[in-house]
Amino acid sequence: MEVVPLADATEVADRGADVVEALVRSRGQSAVLGLATGSTPLPTYRELIRRHEAGSGPSYDGVRCFTLDEYVGLAADHPESYRATIARELTDPLGIPADRVHGPDPAPDGLATAGERYEEALVAAGGVDVQILGIGADGHLAFNEPGSSLASLTRLKTLTEETRRDNARFFDSIDDVPRHVLTQGLGTILRARHLVLLATGAGKAAALAAAVEGPLSASCPASVLQLHPHVTVLADAAAAEKLARRDHYREVYDAKPPWQGL
Ligand code: GLP
Numbered sequence: 001m002e003v004v005p006l007a008d009a010t011e012v013a014d015r016g017a018d019v020v021e022a023l024v025r026s027r028g029q030s031a032v033l034g035l036a037t038g039s040t041p042l043p044t045y046r047e048l049i050r051r052h053e054a055g056s057g058p059s060y061d062g063v064r065c066f067t068l069d070e071y072v073g074l075a076a077d078h079p080e081s082y083r084a085t086i087a088r089e090l091t092d093p094l095g096i097p098a099d100r101v102h103g104p105d106p107a108p109d110g111l112a113t114a115g116e117r118y119e120e121a122l123v124a125a126g127g128v129d130v131q132i133l134g135i136g137a138d139g140h141l142a143f144n145e146p147g148s149s150l151a152s153l154t155r156l157k158t159l160t161e162e163t164r165r166d167n168a169r170f171f172d173s174i175d176d177v178p179r180h181v182l183t184q185g186l187g188t189i190l191r192a193r194h195l196v197l198l199a200t201g202a203g204k205a206a207a208l209a210a211a212v213e214g215p216l217s218a219s220c221p222a223s224v225l226q227l228h229p230h231v232t233v234l235a236d237a238a239a240a241e242k243l244a245r246r247d248h249y250r251e252v253y254d255a256k257p258p259w260q261g262l
Helices: 009-029 042-054 083-094 107-122 161-169 188-189 202-213 221-227 247-254
Strands: 002-005 032-035 064-067 067-069 130-133 155-158 181-182 194-199 230-233
Touching: 002 247, 009 032, 009 130, 009 194, 009 230, 032 083, 042 083, 042 107, 064 083, 067 083, 107 155, 107 181, 107 202, 194 202, 194 221, 202 221, 202 230
Parallel strands: 002 230, 032 064, 032 130, 130 194, 194 230
Antiparallel strands: 067 181, 155 181
């Protein structure tokens, strides 16, 4: 795992956008992007859109996207569904058409097979090249709450009260936050070729330290990242605050051979 301690959320967004653009430039039309929702990736997405609109970004023609998770029980046209969110915040502005943006299908009559169908779609696409990730304050990854199997695949899950409270800011009240979700499993996430975890703000410091330096445990789902051969953690100063080896990560990053990239 490579932890990159950065000054602030702007630097995190810049490096995050660099990783996405490098992938799209090198893989072109066969690039498969894994997208996260939540507020942490938004500055990265805005930076990608800014570069795209300024004409300095790569072409997104042919690029396919897969989201991590989706609420169950929202109306199909609900603006806070993750399908609508990712279209609004990233893929529409980049000109990636809706038929190339995939997410778990929350239609009520197909829930029993939704996980399996999403796994098949991921495999058929050849897997995710770069997966953008955020981390929940309780260490959750996508919607894999503490206790989730480290080998889990896409399935229906029930949100904790804490996550529903955290996400209530996107809804009129906590009562409007769905209880159920479909989420890629931790085992699904581990199949992506490069995982890029974005963490900003003091509210993520404890979860990030547990994920990166704590024991591998289902009690901190994000600790599963320790099993993956290519993880980049982009953390701002506040989120990196509780990392015991912070100075070492900085030293490693500063001494990195330029050819290595992220
Ligand atoms: C949600 C999402 C996660 C996200 C997490 C943190 O629960 N399902 O993918 O990483 O919240 O969100 P935020 O970045 O807003 O703190």
